[in-house]
Amino acid sequence: MKIVVLAGGISSERDVSIVSGSKIAAALRSKGHQVVTIDPYIGYEQELSSIDSLFENQYDFTDNAVIEKKAPDIEAVKKSRKNQSNVYFGDHVIDICRAADVVFLGLHGGEGEDGTVQAALKMNGVNYTGSDMLGAAIAMHKGVTKGIFLNSGVPTPKSKLYKRDFMVDGYLNSWNSFPCVVKPCSAGSSVGVQIVSDRDGLVAAVGAAFRYDDDVLVEEYIKGRELSVGILGGKALPVIEIIPKNGWYDYENKYQAGATEEVCPAELDPKIAERMQREAEHAFEVLRLKVYGRVDFLLDRHNSFYCLEANTLPGMTPLSLLPQEAAAAGIDYPDLCEKIIELSLNKRQSLPLGGKGDRVSGG
Ligand SMILES: Nc1ncnc2c1ncn2[C@@H]1O[C@H](COP(=O)(O)OP(=O)(O)O)[C@@H](O)[C@H]1O
Ligand SMILES: [Mg+2]
Numbered sequence: 149m150k151i152v153v154l155a156g157g158i159s160s161e162r163d164v165s166i167v168s169g170s171k172i173a174a175a176l177r178s179k180g181h182q183v184v185t186i187d188p189y190i191g192y193e194q195e196l197s198s199i200d201s202l203f204e205n206q207y208d209f210t211d212n213a214v215i216e217k218k219a220p221d222i223e224a225v226k227k228s229r230k231n232q233s234n235v236y237f238g239d240h241v242i243d244i245c246r247a248a249d250v251v252f253l254g255l256h257g258g259e260g261e262d263g264t265v266q267a268a269l270k271m272n273g274v275n276y277t278g279s280d281m282l283g284a285a286i287a288m289h290k291g292v293t294k295g296i297f298l299n300s301g302v303p304t305p306k307s308k309l310y311k312r313d314f315m316v317d318g319y320l321n322s323w324n325s326f327p328c329v330v331k332p333c334s335a336g337s338s339v340g341v342q343i344v345s346d347r348d349g350l351v352a353a354v355g356a357a358f359r360y361d362d363d364v365l366v367e368e369y370i371k372g373r374e375l376s377v378g379i380l381g382g383k384a385l386p387v388i389e390i391i392p393k394n395g396w397y398d399y400e401n402k403y404q405a406g407a408t409e410e411v412c413p414a415e416l417d418p419k420i421a422e423r424m425q426r427e428a429e430h431a432f433e434v435l436r437l438k439v440y441g442r443v444d445f446l447l448d449r450h451n452s453f454y455c456l457e458a459n460t461l462p463g464m465t466p467l468s469l470l471p472q473e474a475a476a477a478g479i480d481y482p483d484l485c486e487k488i489i490e491l492s493l494n495k496r497q498s499l500p501l502g503g504k505g506d507r508v509s510g511g
Contacts, residue, residue, distance in 0.1 A: 149181050150203050151489070152248040154265070155210060156187030158226060158236075159258025160219040160339045164403060168464035169254030170210035175466075175482040176252070176489075177206065184244065185210050188255070188265060191238020193230050199240075199247045215403040219339050236264075242272050250489055251276040253461055257336040261461045262288040277492040279460040283436040287458045290333045290365050293435060297455060300434040302427060305446070305454045307367040309333070312358050320350055320366075327369040330354055332361035336459070338398045343369060372448035375414055377428035378462070378470035380440050380484075381491050384425035385473035389414035402463075410469065412476045417451070424453055431455050439491045442470050 153176070155169020156162055166187075173183045182203045186192060190209075192202070231239055236259055245251050251274055259265050263285035269276045279287070286292055291309040298304065308323055330353035332340040340360040342353040350366065357364040374397055378385040391409040392401040401407040414421065428443040435458050442462035447453040462470045466481045474484040 149249040149489070150247065151176055151181050151183045151250055151252055152245050153183060153185045153252045153254045154188045154241075154245075154260065155185055155254035156189060157255050157258055157260050157265075158189050158222050159256065159260065160222065160335060161257035161337050162220050162222065162225065163213070163215045164337065164463060165254055165256045165260065166210050166213040167215055168256065168468070170208070170213045171465045171481075172252055172254050172485050173206075173208060173210065175485045178482050179486055182206060184208070184248070185254075186241055186244055187238065188241050188260070189225070189236065189238050190229055191231065192240040192244060193238070196240050199244055202244065203247070217400050217404060219337070219399055237268070242268070242274075245269060245274045246272055249275065250493060252485070252489065253277050254464060256461050256463065261336065261459075262334065275493060277488050278440060279436075279438045283438060284460045287435050287437060287441070287460045288334050289363070290331055290457055291363050292333075293457055294365065296434050297431065300430070302431045302434065302455050303453060304456070305329075305368040305370050307365050310354060310364045310366060312362045312364075315358075320347070320354060323350060323366050325368050326350075329367045329369050330357050331365045331367065332357045333363040333365055335360050337402055341398070343396065370446040370448055370454050372446045373414075375416075375424065375445045375447055375453070376442055376469050376473075377425055377445065378440070378442045378473040379428060379432045379437070380470075380474065380479075380487065382429065382432065384428045385470070386413035386476045387416060387421045387424055388412040388469050388473050388476075389416075390469070405467075410472060412472050416447075420447070420451055420453070427453070427455060431458055438495060440470070440488050 153169045153173045155165045169185050173185045176183045183206055184202050185208045253276055263281035266284055267281040294307055327345045330342045340357050344350050344353045354364050374390045376388050389411045390397055431443050432441055437460055442459045444456040445453050471481050471484055
């Protein structure tokens with residue numbers, strides 16, 4: 149197959165995405181596919197004589213990708229693009245995607261994970277991997293996710309959503325449980341997440357979180373074990389436990405080699421693991437997710453577990469959580485990448501715009 153792997157973009161998870169994209173491309177090439185990698189924001193900046201030759205030469209911009217300790221400087225990335233228009237897609241991106249049999253979304257966060265890239269690809273008749281616009285948009289917003297969890301009985305920590313436009317002096321006095329966790333609703337990779345122990349800390353952390361987002365979630369702090377459940381084809385993979393060697397699972401601990409220990413399958417009472425897997429599938433379904441994803445949990449010392457969020461485009465390096473879980477289930481990394489494509493194509497291959505699965509609106 150001719151495959152485009154989209155990686156990079158302008159979210160704070162850009163660096164992580166480029167590493168995922170590089171590994172996905174290599175894995176798919178090892179399976180005999182013709183794979184091109186493109187950064188959807190930067191695009192293809194050289195002269196493009198023929199798209200066919202890009203596939204023949206398996207053009208790849210991801211060489212030597214690394215994840216720095218801190219999230220990347222996105223303003224610098226934007227300045228570096230030759231095309232300084234306000235269009236998200238860089239030069240030739242859509243044309244190159246249209247020439248592929250399928251686009252593998254190696255993006256994380258931002259436009260890649262919030263449904264907008266999915267919508268743009270759909271409108272251009274391009275097949276892509278993973279969730280559709282609706283599920284991606286829902287799961288990207290931690291406040292909307294919470295509302296659905298509460299309505300559907302998915303266990304989740306108590307929380308309150310604060311909107312920048314409604315903030316008045318003393319508004320945060322309505323929150324009285326410490327320690328607590330402050331999160332911008334639409335960031336990821338723990339960017340902007342802060343754990344605070346008192347009201348002064350809360351006021352400062354909420355103010356800082358508004359730099360990332362207009363909506364900020366304040367959540368009860370759950371002391372316990374950190375677990376995650378990958379989903380493939382709607383079914384849960386084995387549970388993985390994440391044990392940071394120092395501190396909590398922040399950006400640095402997520403991506404610096406050796407900073408965390410991961411245990412898969414997690415050492416859990418099998419009944420708890422089973423319940424968590426069913427709850428992960430339930431969360432995946434009520435959030436309208438498709439094909440694959442990863443659902444994050446905390447488990448407290450009373451063996452109660454809480455669902456934090458779902459990731460529609462989870463990290464996809466071979467050492468990322470979901471690939472480790474797939475490996476524990478006997479699915480190696482190249483097979484996983486192919487399986488994601490196969491499941492995605494079965495879901496929507498060749499559906500014309502407005503075809504099966506697209507509801508016709510009445511009135
Ligand atoms: N309610 C909570 N109690 C304790 N730790 C939390 C809580 N919420 C988040 N965390 C910590 O912050 C990390 C990131 O939070 P999460 O909601 O998964 O957002 P994201 O991964 O999108 O940044 C979690 O993996 C966990 O380590
Ligand atoms: Mg998370």
